[in-house]
Amino acid sequence: MSNNRVSRRQFLSYTLTGVGGFMAAGMLMPMVRFAIDPVLQKHGGGDFVQTEHKIADITDKPVKVDLKFEQVDAWYKSDVTNVAWVFKEGDQIVALSPVCKHLGCMVGWEEDSSHPNQFFCPCHAGRYEKNGKNVPGTPPTGPLDEYEVQEKNGFLWLGPTKANTLVK
Numbered sequence: 001m002s003n004n005r006v007s008r009r010q011f012l013s014y015t016l017t018g019v020g021g022f023m024a025a026g027m028l029m030p031m032v033r034f035a036i037d038p039v040l041q042k043h044g045g046g047d048f049v050q051t052e053h054k055i056a057d058i059t060d061k062p063v064k065v066d067l068k069f070e071q072v073d074a075w076y077k078s079d080v081t082n083v084a085w086v087f088k089e090g091d092q093i094v095a096l097s098p099v100c101k102h103l104g105c106m107v108g109w110e111e112d113s114s115h116p117n118q119f120f121c122p123c124h125a126g127r128y129e130k131n132g133k134n135v136p137g138t139p140p141t142g143p144l145d146e147y148e149v150q151e152k153n154g155f156l157w158l159g160p161t162k163a164n165t166l167v168k
């Protein structure tokens, strides 16, 4: 007869350890999966978003263009609409960010009738020239940012914002 017999105590100990480990893994796996989920997500597509505006319709007068996209922020997805002021400068398509460089309000084109051909910020009467240059003596401390611009299939696509390249 062999001396390698498993005692009742050992059998219970092994069984409880195995079952306990299995149950702990069952509880921990979903938590670990949840914690690292954003890392596991695939990120498809580029940084550019198609707008509804055709390149052919853009003139030298700034128009407000909506930029709609789905924003993924860690575990949360939300629909976001940003805005750009778009116009033609010669052959170049320009898309300026409407975010004021003073405290972040939204600027509008020719919203102050006493200052035509300028962007106006209603919060503290900040003003910008058409190329986004902040007018000296008004609160903004720098020019409006620009969006990266692309043309695809005749439509305007907008990308990330960058520092203004029009103001010398």
Ligand code: FES
Residues within 6 Å of the ligand: 100, 101, 102, 103, 104, 105, 121, 122, 123, 124, 125, 126, 139, 140
């Ligand atoms: S936020 Fe635009 S002028 Fe102050």
